Amino acid sequence: MATQIQSQVFNPVTGLFGTGAVAIFPGNQASTTARTYTFTIPAGISALRVRCWGGGGYNYGSGGGFSMLAIYNLIGVTTVTVTAGFGASSGTGGTSSFGSYVSSTGGANTGGAVGAGSGGDINFNGGIGLAGGGGGAAGLFGNGGTGGSSGPMAGTGNAGGGNGTSNFSGGSGFTGAGGFTTSVGGAAAPSSFASGVFSLDFISTGGGGTYQQAGMNGGGGGYGGIGGFPGGGGGTSAYGGAGLVIVEY
Numbered sequence: 001m002a003t004q005i006q007s008q009v010f011n012p013v014t015g016l017f018g019t020g021a022v023a024i025f026p027g028n029q030a031s032t033t034a035r036t037y038t039f040t041i042p043a044g045i046s047a048l049r050v051r052c053w054g055g056g057g058y059n060y061g062s063g064g065g066f067s068m069l070a071i072y073n074l075i076g077v078t079t080v081t082v083t084a085g086f087g088a089s090s091g092t093g094g095t096s097s098f099g100s101y102v103s104s105t106g107g108a109n110t111g112g113a114v115g116a117g118s119g120g121d122i123n124f125n126g127g128i129g130l131a132g133g134g135g136g137a138a139g140l141f142g143n144g145g146t147g148g149s150s151g152p153m154a155g156t157g158n159a160g161g162g163n164g165t166s167n168f169s170g171g172s173g174f175t176g177a178g179g180f181t182t183s184v185g186g187a188a189a190p191s192s193f194a195s196g197v198f199s200l201d202f203i204s205t206g207g208g209g210t211y212q213q214a215g216m217n218g219g220g221g222g223y224g225g226i227g228g229f230p231g232g233g234g235g236t237s238a239y240g241g242a243g244l245v246i247v248e249y
Helices: none
Strands: 003-005 022-026 035-040 048-053 066-071 079-084 095-097 102-104 121-122 243-248
Touching: 022 035, 022 079, 048 095, 048 102, 066 102, 079 243, 095 243
Parallel strands: none
Antiparallel strands: 003 022, 022 243, 035 079, 048 066, 048 243, 066 121, 079 095, 095 102
C-alpha cells in the first residue's frame, strides 16, 4: 500500500503542487518482480505531478532513469495503474511507470545500458556501472554519476557512482559526498544532505559508496555494496536500489 503524506512538502526547486498531498509507491528490493499499485484519483482532483525512478541494476549495474511529468485535465479518469520497478537481484532493474503517461527504465547489469526517463517534462539517465562500482541514479538535477573501477574517484552527478577499490572515494551526488575507505582501516560513509524538512526534490541525490559500502540516497554501491534507494546500481555481486514512483496532487 502506498504511503500518503498530507502535510506541506518543502520543495525548493519545484514548489508545492496542488493541495500538497503526496502518495509514495516503492518498488521491491533485491528482487526480479515489480510492485503494482492502483492510484485512485481523489474527488475534485484534475491535475497530478508524477516522479518516476527506475530500479538499479545488479553486479556493477547501471543506475535507474528519472522522469517527472505534470498531468492536467484528468476529468473522467478515476484510477491509474502504478508500477514501481525492482532493485535487481540479478540482471536489469525494473521499470517504473504511471499508467501510459510517464516511465523510467531500470539500469542494466554488469556495465550495461543505463536506465532512461521517458515521457516526462524532465527526463534524465542513470550513470553507467563499471567493473567494481555501480552507477548513480538519475534525478531532478541530471544524469547519475558513472561507477568507478580502480581510479581515484567515481563519477559525480545527480547521485554519485560507486567505486570498486579501497583508498579511493565514491562519487559525490548533488547533495552528498562519496564514501571512503583505506587499507589501514579508516572509513567515511557516503552522505546525503538533509535540510531538516522532507523534500521530494532531494530524493536520489546522495553519494556513492566505495569498497564494501552501500550507496546513499540513489548513489551507486561500491564493490560488494548495494545500490542506494532509489535506483542506485549495485556494486560487484550486489543488488541495485529499488525503483520509486511519487504522485503529488
